[in-house]
Amino acid sequence: MSGMNRQGRPSSIDNTAHGGTHSTFTGNKALELEEPLLFELDNPGACGVDFDEPEPFTSRLGSFERQGRIGLASVSEPEVVRHFVRLSSKNYSIDAGLYPLGSCTMKHNPRLNEKMARLPGIGDVHPLQPQQTVQGALELMSELAHWLKELTGMPGVALSPKAGAHGELCGMMAIRAALTARGEDDQRSRVLVPESAHGTNPATAALLGYKVDAIPATKDGRVDLEAFKAKLGPDVAAIMLTNPNTCGLFERDIVEIADAVHEAGAYFYCDGANFNAIVGRVRPGDLGVDAMHINLHKTFSTPHGGGGPGAGPVVFSEALAPFAPLPYVVSGKDGFRIVETEEAAKADGTQPFGRMTAFHGQMGMFVRALAYMMSHGSDGLRQVAEDAVLNANYVLASLKDDMSAPFEGPCMHEALFDDRFLKGTGVETLDFAKAMIDEGYHPMTMYFPLVVHGALLIEPTETESKQSIDLFIATLKDLARAAKSNDKDRFTGAPYMSPRRRLDETAAARKPVLRWAPPMPAQAAE
């Protein structure tokens, strides 16, 4: 029977087969502390600051005056601090351990980035400051734009998109602007997207009103060239391709694909989420790409939870560069300035399709990405790609006999497995992933890409040392052995040791509880 904590929640320590622990009075497990919701901590009257009673005043709010309690929790400063520290200790992050989430490039975020981003001249600037007072920040943006263009071999760049999917939208809007300028927008209504694409690709095309046409994959996990060519026509606006693709494989026919796309009068959008595999080695511009977003928060460090939001600048070919959105930075004899209006753009000889964001983009991410680039140098970035690919191949080669790989290696930056090795064991991909949590690892990406049954997608990145990867490989080998030798309980009941046991994802999706409700009717405020 599971214990209940002070808040009447099950503390759920399984003390039968695994763990061997017993329930505690507090629900805490030594240093692993149970934490109620902030609202449950509400202690009416407690407060972090002392405010003086206001002078007598006449309210002018009229009917807009608040009638009831706002319902925020009253807590003292130490209680707030403890609450968030305790919650944060339940987080798994790249700073805590290997984070093999495929397609996410969870690499180390160098502390140098953080030091740079906190420099007062950078951390404290405001987007509405007069331009002559932020020349350094503008130069930094210009320098970042230069690096991105140099690394991709593309002549144009839009820095403002806020993340990968936003970058896709930006790239596809530039494509639409170019088609409109050619008078062909009405005629070109179809976007080709391979089956192995990131889910955001078809979503982007659909959001812009395009009809998404899926291109099947070949048996070796790549775009079916013949099927692709058969789908080309005068009504195709673009192809959206990820390279390396989500099977962790390089699309070998990419140049032929680009040529065919251009011959059909369409444009080539490349999803750059996997740029980490080729940065410094391959310039997408040389492959015939017209637009590609770059997830600064993947390839150039600061992954999810790495100290800030995302940023998804888009690089453009000669054909699309004039349509890149406002604002952008240019340098002239009086220093750097921002081109912010259509009139200014006209004078500059460009035809932006509009703007994606209110301001210039994620400045904090620009600083971190540029710090990463400059501290690595061009040779260092090349080695990043080489080491990332080497590490993934080491994982693939070490595990392909214990697990099952759907495609022949070598792979690029991520190693893909399917669930054939679990066949007949009663263990599914999800169970396998949950058992990894007990081993102290964040699971890999599961059930994606969809073209592979029960997919397990592992991206170790260049961050990991050989010792770290060896331990990870040994762990997965042990789990695979356990699954095959009938130790089903270790998986189907997992995780056993996490703060919460397996959550009911189905119930969470079917009957979401999105608002906390007080256990009793709220008392009127005194």
Next chain:
Amino acid sequence: MSDIRFTDQHEWVRVDGDIATIGITDYAQEQLGDVVFVELPEVGKDIAAGDEAAVVESVKAASEVYSPVSGEVVDVNGDIEATPAGVNEDAMGDGWFVKLRLSNPAELDKLMDEAAYAEFVEGLQ
């Protein structure tokens, strides 16, 4: 007497007179896992064979349900929209998605019959 046909995308279509009832197969619901969301078309919409008729989302994946045949939507299954679990419980029966008034019954000839579909699924295992 109704007649059932299947697609290689794991949809089924059962025809009764000129009304075709469309759903996903038992194999499809099993592969998807617990269905948590279903989006259905509006009644009166014309759908061509091969076009998206509905969207189904599970804890593992989201995917489209393509219409095996062309026709006008005459009814949708509001029960599975309210209770998506119905798709898992009875995919071939009460878990149907859409009813169409057939505009081109000849399209049915291109689809698999029960035996051919069973063989097709066997080949996927």
